[in-house]
Amino acid sequence: MSIKISAQYVKELRNKTGAGMMDCKKALQDSEGDINIAIESLRKKGLASADKKSARVAAEGIIESYIHAGSRIGVLVELNCETDFVARRLEFQELAKNIAMQIAACQIVEYVSIEDIPQNVIISETNIESGREDLINKQQEIKDKIVTGRVEKRLKELTLMNQAFIKNQDISIEELIKQHITLMGENIKIRRFKRFLLGEGLEKKIDDFQADVAKILNK
Structure with missing residues (x-):
């Protein structure tokens, strides 16, 4: 059974690390209230200091595309950062590719975050x-x-940020973004995305269309 952590203690850890309130609470529970172990845990996960950068303007970045095998599913995603320097980093570009792939795999996802619904x-x-x-x-x-x-x-x-990362089910897309914010020292935002399914909107039996999509993703 997890120990009870006071709101004041969670706030103290948040002030020290900049991580989210729920991340801080979980880290304290996992460390049985040891704040130093909790800080180390947050840093290892790449969560420390990420939230402090989340309010900064991110107007640079890239538009990444992903075309699934068979060219029947495609995705465009705009991933923003603060500077062109970071936008050119391989880690940032790899993040954009992974997010585009995630969107292709998550057919039910329609929005970036709950705030966008x-x-x-x-x-x-x-x-x-x-x-x-x-x-x-x-x-x-x-x-x-x-x-x-x-x-x-x-x-x-319905939201991308709440999905488990397909390459590491232990973290969400939101946590993946926070890790890269900490890694690169800049705010990173998924601004928008668009998924394209071949034949979508054309007259076709719904059951057949859904079956086609499932077959494409399982190849």
């Missing part, structure tokens, strides 16, 4: 979950908690 989509998902038959006889308070949890899960499924 339109309010009407959130309302729609909330209405859908609220109308589930298994909630009909639940007390309102319990129902609200279940709906909130299910909607949060759904929104994470």
Whole structure:
């Protein structure tokens, strides 16, 4: 069982490292409250100091493309950094390639982060979950908690930053970005992306189209 960590202790670690609140809390729990071990853990994961750079303007960068084998799925992604110098670094370009590949593999992903999801989509998902038959006889308070949890899960499924990195399932895309922020000393942002599926929008049986996509990704 993980030990209880006070909010003040989490804040202290955040001030020392610049890492996210949840990352700090987990690091403290894993280290059983030893702040020095927690700092070392965050640094090894590349999370320390990343958040302090996240507010800086990132207007440089590159537009990367990825075409899956068979040329039936393609992706364009814009990855921003602060300077052209970093944009030319091999590590930054490799990051862009990995993100483009991730987008191709995650067919359900539509947005970069939860903050990018339109309010009407959130309302729609909330209405859908609220109308589930298994909630009909639940007390309102319990129902609200279940709906909130299910909607949060759904929104994470729709966002790129919350996906597990396909080359390392132990970290998310958000954590991958933070690692590279720490590595390169600049803010890095995924600004936008576009996925292209051959034949999308044309008249075709839905089942056949989904099967085609699955076959392409499994090759």
